[in-house]
Amino acid sequence: MTPRDGSDAHDSRWSDLDRPPLGAAGLRRSLVRGDGLWSSVEVVPRTGSTNTDLVERAVAGSAQEGAVLIAEEQSAARGRLDRRWSAPPRSGLFFSLLVKPGEHEVPVARWGWLPLLTGVAVASALSATAGVDTALKWPNDLLVTVDGEERKAAGILAEGSGAGGVVIGVGLNVSLRADELPVPTAGSLALAGAKVLDREPLLRAVLRSFERWYLEWCAAEGDPGLSRLQEAYAAGCATLGRSVRAILPGDRELVGEAVAVDGDGRLVILSADGGREAVGAGDIVHLRPA
Known part of the structure; x- marks a missing residue:
């Protein structure tokens, strides 16, 4: 088959018909x-890493707010604490986006809500x-839930780009x-019994959900209460x-009940x-079920 994004057609990894490539032109038209x-x-x-690439573009001034970079495969993807992970080509959605909340008069003190906002947007979509x-x-x-157990299906990483x-x-x-x-604790939409596994409508839904939440949050100047994000x-x-057990910087541990997320997006733990x-x-x- 001929890849819709113009990559080399002779690459054998494009032969998995169960995992067709994304269509960049169609995504641009709809978004x-x-x-x-x-x-x-x-x-x-x-x-x-799409994050690394987009940070470099932002620093160089070649990417503006609202730029989205998607990779069918990542060889050096990073999570929090610089943890590495990998996945088969076209088995998931691996993308980065650039926002500039300062241009919307959102105080820097509220930018810590961006990973949480992204989580809400992805989950609702x-x-x-x-x-x-x-x-x-x-x-x-x-x-997501797989065979009655909670499994991690997605991770989010926010990085400053200057x-x-x-x-x-x-x-x-x-x-x-x-x-x-x-790892055994990982999951996927397929294993969780999702009705839709076509990545294009999933990506469109996620990006539209993020757009809605982000613009409402910006309109509220980042106020998590006024925007209903909190x-x-x-x-x-x-x-x-x-x-929960919280493993904190400096190898300090805190055990207790997670009781709230405060106005700064921090997790409040009752010891x-x-x-x-x-x-x-x-x-x-997580030490026990809710």
Whole structure:
């Protein structure tokens, strides 16, 4: 078959008919509008990391707000704490987008909500489009249920790009089969029984959902209450109401019940002695079901 994005047709990895390539032209037609957020949509056959590439473009001034870069395959994808991960070509949605909240008069102090906003946007889009139940694990994971167990199906990474820009990367497992999972705790939309596995309508839904949430958040100058972002995140967060272990910077650990997400997007943990601590960074381990 001939790839729709113009990549080499002789590449044998394009022969998987169950995983057709994305159509960049169709995505641009449906997403790029004069009055919308998205300014460009590009699909590349493979790269090291879409986040790295888009950060470099933003720093060089060759990408504007609303640029979207999608890769069919990544060889050096990164998650939080510089963790590496990989997936078979065209088995998921691997993309990064550039936003500039400062141009919308959003104070820098509120930019920490961007990964959480992205989680809300992705989760709501997948629930509506793929018909799969999703949940958010603070701060940047999206969970699905596979064989009665919570599994991570997506991760989010936000990075500053200079000049008031933030690049947000999303890696979503769509069609991964059980024998392709990188770790036993991973999942995919296919394994969760999603009704839709066609990546193009899924990507369009995710980007439109992000556009809606981001523009409403910007219109509220980043206020998570006024934009209803804080309420939406709390409603979809599987971490709240659970006993958790927080592994904090400096190898410090905090165990307690996750009771709230505060106005700064931090996770509030109630310890056994009744003390409360707001955690802004760290790894969270769920210790028991909600």
